[in-house]
Amino acid sequence: MNTRGLRSQLKDSVPVTGMGPQVGAYGVQDTLRSGFSSVKNELLPSHALELSEKNFQLNQDKMNFSNLRNIQGLHAPLKLQMEYRAARQIQRLPFLQSSHLALDTLKGNDESISFEDILNDPAQSEMMGEPHIMVEYKLGMM
Amino acid sequence: MTKSTRQPRTKILINSGMALSNVLEIPTSGFNFENVARNVALEGLLEGGQTKTPKPMKTGTTIAGLVCKEGVVLGADTRATSGEVVADKMCAKIHYISPNIYCCGAGTAADTEKTTDLLSSNLTIFSMNSGRNPRVVMAVNILQDMLFRYRGQIGASLILGGVDCNGNHLYTVGPYGSIDNVPYLAMGSGDLAALGILEDRFKPNMEMEEAKELVRDAIHSGIMSDLGSGNNIDICVITKQGVDYIRPYQESEYKDKRQKRYKYGPGTTSILTEKIVPLELEVVQETVQRMDTA
Numbered sequence: 001m002n003t004r005g006l007r008s009q010l011k012d013s014v015p016v017t018g019m020g021p022q023v024g025a026y027g028v029q030d031t032l033r034s035g036f037s038s039v040k041n042e043l044l045p046s047h048a049l050e051l052s053e054k055n056f057q058l059n060q061d062k063m064n065f066s067n068l069r070n071i072q073g074l075h076a077p078l079k080l081q082m083e084y085r086a087a088r089q090i091q092r093l094p095f096l097q098s099s100h101l102a103l104d105t106l107k108g109n110d111e112s113i114s115f116e117d118i119l120n121d122p123a124q125s126e127m128m129g130e131p132h133i134m135v136e137y138k139l140g141m142m
Numbered sequence: 143m144t145k146s147t148r149q150p151r152t153k154i155l156i157n158s159g160m161a162l163s164n165v166l167e168i169p170t171s172g173f174n175f176e177n178v179a180r181n182v183a184l185e186g187l188l189e190g191g192q193t194k195t196p197k198p199m200k201t202g203t204t205i206a207g208l209v210c211k212e213g214v215v216l217g218a219d220t221r222a223t224s225g226e227v228v229a230d231k232m233c234a235k236i237h238y239i240s241p242n243i244y245c246c247g248a249g250t251a252a253d254t255e256k257t258t259d260l261l262s263s264n265l266t267i268f269s270m271n272s273g274r275n276p277r278v279v280m281a282v283n284i285l286q287d288m289l290f291r292y293r294g295q296i297g298a299s300l301i302l303g304g305v306d307c308n309g310n311h312l313y314t315v316g317p318y319g320s321i322d323n324v325p326y327l328a329m330g331s332g333d334l335a336a337l338g339i340l341e342d343r344f345k346p347n348m349e350m351e352e353a354k355e356l357v358r359d360a361i362h363s364g365i366m367s368d369l370g371s372g373n374n375i376d377i378c379v380i381t382k383q384g385v386d387y388i389r390p391y392q393e394s395e396y397k398d399k400r401q402k403r404y405k406y407g408p409g410t411t412s413i414l415t416e417k418i419v420p421l422e423l424e425v426v427q428e429t430v431q432r433m434d435t436a
Contacts, residue, residue, distance in 0.1 A: 046178040049295055053173055056291065111271060113263045114288070116172040 080106075094134040097123045197225040198250050200297075202370020204332030205235060205246035206360045207303045208344060209310045209325045210353035213381035214303035217357035218246045219332070219365050220390065221372040228372070236378045236387065240265045242275045243304030244378050244385065248330035249317060250297040257298045261285055278304040278311040282321055290319030299329045305380050332364025332371040339363050354379065358392060365394075 045051045065077040087106050091098035104110045202223045207216040222230035230251075237245045237258040245261070247254025261284055265276040281302055289296055294317045302313045314322045314329060326344045328336035339360040348356070358375055365371045374390035 045175070046182070047175045049173070049292060050175040050178070052291075052293070053175075054170075111267050113260055113267070114172075115260075120171045120174050122171055 093131070094138045095129040095131045198252065199224045199229045200250055200370070202332075202368070203235065203248040203330030204328065204336050204361050204364025204368060204371040205248050205301050205330050206328040206333075206336045206340060206357055206364070207246065207301045207312050207326065208340065208348075208353060208357060209303075209312050210350060211347040212350055213305050213379060214310050214312055215350075215353045215357050216244055216246050216301065216303045216378040216380070217361045217391070218376050219361055219371040220374045220376060221370065222251050223370055231373045232390075234376070234389065236376055236389075238262060239281055239302070239304070240269065240276050241385070242306055242380065243278055243281055243302060244380060244387075245281075245303075246301040246329070248299045248301075253296045253298040254300065257285065257288065257296060258300070260288070275306060277306045277308065278302060278313060279308075282313045282315060285315045286319045286321050289315060289317060294318040301327055301329055303378075303380060305382055310380075328360060328364070330364070330368075330371065332361075332368030335367040336360040336364040350379065350381075354391075362392075 065081070068076045068080070083106055084103065087102035088100075090102050091100065101110075199222050202221060203219060205216070205218040207214060216236055218235040220231065220233050220235065221228055222233040233251070235246055235248070235254075237247060237255070239245050239258060239262045243265075245258050247258060261281055264284055265281060268276055268280070281304070285300065285302070289298065297317050298315075299317055300315045302311075302315065304311055312324060312327055314324070314327050325346060326340045328334075328340060337360075340356065343356055343359075354377055357377060361371075361375045365373075365375070373394045375392045376387075376389045377391035378388070379386040
């Protein structure tokens with residue numbers, strides 16, 4: 001299978017300038033949902049915590065893996081990341097909600113509750129991606 | 143951020159850069175910052191005008207705790223304010239964390255409530271997994287991680303007290319994630335007054351009754367000297383044997399008594415006129431549906 005379909009798992013953290021234009025349908029600014037566009041809104045985060053929250057899980061993982069590497073050697077994070085990568089592939093089609101049960105169990109998220117579990121549950125999201133495009137993207141045909 | 147939308151099939155001809163950002167955005171769980179810019183703009187608009195944004199409910203507050211010979215005594219007042227108005231006269235500020243740990247919360251009422259709820263849930267999961275009561279240091283560490291992660295935006299100053307296998311503990315956790323382990327403690331807007339009383343009369347290894355009186359006096363001085371604290375005093379005593387949550391330990395001397403009953407009795411409103419209009423209905427169609435009871 002085309003490996004381009006499997007995106008790199010540990011992407012780099014979103015930099016400050018990665019806020020991006022808020023595109024809606026037809027590639028233009030979605031005024032109804034995100035208000036009038038302004039360059040400042042696109043470049044800078046609007047809240048002190050926005051950037052740190054966006055990158056939080058990523059940064060935690062990086063920190064933990066580098067700690068693990070320093071303590072136990074390279075094999076430890078390598079093995080763990082291999083397991084994460086395997087567990088991450090167990091999911092439904094990209095536009096449907098998957099439970100990520102295996103991944104959660106590996107990461108230990110099944111034994112803790114935080115704001116990620118209460119607020120903004122993706123299963124309750126009112127918007128859905130376009131199924132054909134998302135599947136084509138995932139399979140690397142786009 | 144949720145930006146994926148339904149797109150008609152023909153419009154895939156947008157250049158792939160834009161479509162990609164549409165496609166890849168899986169809605170992330172947790173806090174959503176979409177409305178922050180709008181809120182800031184709204185606040186600017188409203189401040190000049192007549193309406194003001196509603197103030198969150200704060201537990202102005204005096205909370206105190208101390209470690210005595212047999213356990214830990216926590217005390218709190220019961221007033222919650224919203225701006226200059228008393229929002230709740232009988233607010234419960236001593237929250238349950240686990241059978242052996244209780245937590246007093248000062249700051250924004252919703253923040254303390256939610257944070258202690260989350261903490262309690264996490265520790266319950268832990269107790270179910272391991273079969274033992276959680277230790278106070280566990281609770282403190284979980285709180286510290288959570289509050290530091292949000293850089294003080296969660297306005298919760300907490301006093302955690304509990305008894306576990308290592309002894310009696312009293313910790314304070316600040317809104318930015320700072321912790322302190324001390325034998326006696328006061329937090330909230332009335333903490334200076336309460337701390338004065340505690341500093342004066344605290345001795346290590348006090349007796350239970352003496353400790354309860356000292357905490358009561360500390361909260362009382364906070365209530366007298368601070369506008370954000372008032373009404374009744376709650377006391378929570380945690381020992382190895384169990385927990386005694388006395389609510390209220392002492393009621394305020396300034397309770398208001400309603401002079402009259404304000405409910406309207408029957409016959410208060412007199413009927414002036416009565417007009418009856420019959421509604422005429424005619425049967426247009428009648429269908430009979432047989433039920434199959436075979």
